[in-house]
């Protein structure tokens with residue numbers, strides 16, 4: 001016990017005396033939070049819209065006004081040249097084009113299936129899908145309003161209009177921060193403990209202090225506990241800090257239990273601290289360790305559903321994500337924040353996550369030897 | 374001299390892949406001795422010490438330290454040895470006092486004990502003016518004294534010192550060796566490696582190592598006599614070849 005406390009005290013002294021380290025621990029994550037939360041916005045807003053109105057009628061102008069009235073779309077230009085549409089798409093000047101054919105209003109008056117054409121840049125499939133949905137909404141709204149005008153009332157006799165009232169659950173504003181911030185917290189609890197524990201062990205290896213520790217009667221578990229407990233504490237401080245900043249700044253709501261969150265985060269940390277130890281056993285220098293950690297991290301993050309929702313991945317990749325401990329914690333974190341889920345709903349993710357954590361941790365601890373070669 | 378054996382090896386060998394770093398080394402070091410290992414860089418001195426301290430597994434042969442088998446009982450050995458590695462390896466970003474207290478706690482000494490040992494060592498090793506300095510700011514000679522102090526905190530009967538004086542001036546080296554003399558007076562055993570030939574003259578016995586093998590062993594006067602040379606340096610050159618000695622001094 002005395003040994004573990006001495007290790008912990010020493011570790012904290014070293015961290016607090018290392019200014020760049022302090023910056024990495026306390027400032028970088030906050031910057032990360034802001035950059036990620038602002039940059040990776042999955043809200044689809046201000047879609048750049050190009051208008052091609054060959055009809056130039058009252059009806060067509062009304063449609064255009066409807067598109068112009070919402071902040072979902074931003075009209076970036078008008079053209080009568082269809083080649084210009086392609087050019088604008090290629091130069092990223094427009095994402096969507098609304099093409100109204102010359103006979104549109106005539107067909108509409110005669111009830112002959114009037115059509116408009118929507119062309120959309122499908123490179124960003126997610127945005128394209130959402131944009132298309134918005135456009136359909138606007139057009140059907142337009143159709144409904146058109147039909148209920150007095151002069152067309154007569155035709156309405158047999159038509160039952162179904163109107164849809166939308167209610168988006170859990171994230172009513174479709175706010176991307178509400179979805180991203182818990183994800184960022186997961187990323188933080190992955191990067192920070194893994195990097196810190198790996199770097200700190202490898203640094204001691206590099207400068208030779210680990211060798212000096214290894215010839216003392218200090219037991220392996222004392223050495224590792226003394227190393228890991230400070231990073232465990234720091235990780236929790238970071239998590240609290242991140243949540244404390246993100247909730248007011250991004251207007252995030254937390255619907256679940258903080259206690260449950262902390263308990264599950266604790267189990268997740270077995271995975272990331274364990275990976276840190278593992279990395280330290282297979283690398284000799286801080287550079288190698290850094291490289292190795294990045295490599296693992298990129299895979300874990302890509303396969304966690306942080307950027308790309310797992311449901312949108314190809315079947316095979318979806319199956320592979322089950323091997324990624326981060327995947328489970330990503331679900332857990334988002335569910336706790338957004339749905340306020342209790343353990344009754346989370347155990348499906350919590351159990352495999354904890355099993356992975358304990359496996360990875362024990363494997364790494366066994367692999368860590370009190371020897372140099 | 375008391376003939377109690379502190380360190381014993383029989384055909385101790387360590388390979389790295391096909392390369393044999395330590396090749397069938399058999400020695401006996403007695404209690405109260407300063408036993409010197411003389412060899413050029415790459416001779417295998419560090420590898421041998423690491424095996425004796427339980428940091429490396431031997432590939433072959435036997436060995437015991439303080440009566441404990443080096444393969445089976447390395448944790449028992451670790452309680453009874455002090456080790457100064459070739460590279461200075463205390464915490465540069467802790468003060469002298471903090472390093473001493475840290476290692477004291479790691480060795481499981483009680484607070485009172487640590488304070489008492491600190492006082493004894495500080496005056497013995499001569500660290501008084503430096504206690505609150507950051508370790509990284511100390512001159513190399515003082516760092517080495519501190520490292521020796523930390524290695525002796527728990528009062529171990531056997532000390533392994535791997536090139537403890539490399540890189541410091543002759544005066545500081547002499548001071549350090551005086552310290553070693555005082556230390557063996559108290560019945561400790563010192564196993565020390567060096568590539569400085571003059572230091573070999575201070576040892577009770579030396580063994581000369583080349584390419585993993587011991588090629589000569591005995592007291593400095595015996596070695597000089599049997600090879601009919603006036604200094605250990607000349608003996609070494611005769612045995613190993615001049616180009617391998619360290620001529621900096």
Ligand SMILES: Nc1ncnc2c1ncn2[C@@H]1O[C@H](COP(=O)(O)OP(=O)(O)O)[C@@H](O)[C@H]1O
Nearest residue numbers: 373389394412413414415416417418419420421
């Ligand atoms: N971990 C290792 N892996 C491979 N070769 C090693 C390792 N450690 C030492 N060696 C090699 O063993 C030889 C002896 O090294 P060492 O014991 O450090 O010599 P000395 O301490 O006498 O200078 C050297 O040639 C060195 O390159």
Ligand SMILES: [Mg+2]
Nearest residue numbers: 418419420459
């Ligand atoms: Mg060496």
